[in-house]
Amino acid sequence: MANVVSQAALFEAKAERAASRRNRLLSTPALVVIGVFGVLPLLIICVYSFLVAAPYGGVQWKFSTDAYLNFLFQRDIFDDTLQFTPDFLIIYLRSFLFAVVTTVICLLLGFPTAYFMATRTPAQRNWWVLLITIPFWSNLLVRTLAIMFIIRDEGLINNLLIGLGVIDKPITMLYTNFAIQLGLLYSFLPFMILPLYASLEKMDFRLVEAANDLYATRRQVLWRVIIPLSLPGIIAGCLLVFIPALGAYVTPLILGGGIHLMIGDLIAQQFGSGRNWPLGCAQALILMAAVLVALYFYVRNTSGKIQHG
């Protein structure tokens, strides 16, 4: 009898192992893609950042930490001493500011929108989701160029305002910080709305009634019930907006006109006209490190609150 039981247990263990092997096989294609096109390039970037720039792009195979030094300091041409130059740091900080403002405004605009969508009838909700995703059907570059045509000096807004006699000179909007901010907001708003909607849509709105019944005013219901319960969506939305906004390339390039650089443009420059690949690699890695550190604190501060949501 005991023998039979152990035999059965053996078969069970075997079957489990086979199942787990099959599951691993299923994930192999994706893992290969991630390995070859994700991890490998990252390693190359890592290695390149410790090399010396070749005169016409590319690298010379000599170890050097100059790329990292050059991030904050510049070697004096005459006496070879290091001098603190915050140019890159300022671009980084400005990019962070852009990303933070984008995230906050997207959240403030996206939350009411998502709440509105989640409280429609199921059929209406599908239409709203469709409407929100319509921008994804066309290219970001094209959409950004379209913004350019709307806000430039002879653009839609200025022509309209002048035509109506509100202003006599066009208001300069293109190639300003405002233009970059507008472009970022426009491109990333759907990435905030969709995760917020996903978590609000799952929410049990009877809890809102229950809170109302227990003397919570509308504002208290929002802060004590709706926001805590939609925290997973808020976190996801903020990450989905903040991280790509920080590394945005096309938007600041077109709407900022290359005058107001963001990190993405700065890094791209090193591989183009800058001809300093190691510096570009170092800048990319510093950005990544900064994002990871920020993420660590963000997730640590918020995850405790949603563990049981």
Place this chain on the structure above:
Amino acid sequence: MPEQPGKNAIEVRGVRKVFGTGENQVAALDTVSVSIRENEFFTLLGPSGCGKTTLLRLIAGFDFPSAGEILLHGEDIAPLPPFKRPVNTVFQSYALFPHMTVAQNIGFGLEMLGKPKAEITARVAQMLKLVKMEALAARRTSQISGGQQQRVALARALAPQPKVLLLDEPLSALDYKLRKEMQIELKRLQHETGITFIFVTHDQEEALTMSDRIAVMSAGKILQVGTPHDIYDRPAERFVADFIGETNFLKGTVVSKKSGIATVRIASDAMVAAGFPEGFDPSGEVTVVVRPEHADLVADAAKGTVGGVMANVVYFGTDTHYHVKLDGGDNFIVRHQNSRSSAVAFDPGAKVGIVFEDGGARILRD
């Protein structure tokens, strides 16, 4: 009973609730009036879609009446939002806050009322004790069983000491044994807190065992309000008799009437003496109702008010149901309580007679 104004916790006056617009308009409540007394365990009983939950939601403030007024201790609360009404609800789904502990759930109402921390702590401890959940105060609501969630929902609704507690089918999600326990528990809580309970259920047994008074509802109307005894023994309408308990229905024609008793000729030409509700004047074709336990069997068919043939005998442990095919063709059930001494056995196929208890047969409005 005469209405005593001022002694009523809730007065519902001519309340209508219409959902939808135009041709899709549905009256969930059709001009309902009812008074619920202080410290009363009042039950709204009816099948699903009868409007009982709608009425409860109007009292809670989740919906607003299309017409009429709702008075709480004489004050019209119909236009107030739910957070301004001293009324709390126990939801069918419990609706506990999943991001809070048991204690935080119970303290939520007091916190929203802006009570001092010390008072909240003390009151939460008191409520935990009342529902016997002291040991689980720090648990998340997802970590406790359905029965425990039910207790937390009760404690949460009772903590702010509402004037009226509304209970929306709170026991429907529990299994039979737990439900029985909670029925007793609810009665105890109502007794200890002295709060008016308005309880919504579709379970007639639950309504009969727990309520001080019951309002039977159907299709957006209240058909009858009365004590469980009234409702069961003296149903005012055929629907009430049919919905609550088992009932035999016999078609017949009124032959004569004398001082509250009518003589009705039923299908088998037998004459049945039947009472009828006050203010109802039965005539012509009527339905006579007889509860299965208000009738008895006799072996001699000639001695019975009605005669018939035993069709089936169903044993239920505590009692036995005898299904009799009456001579006129109607089916009739007689319920007999079993005891060790009750040895009278009737076999299927035997000719039997049925006698009605005094007042057992009644004529009801269809």
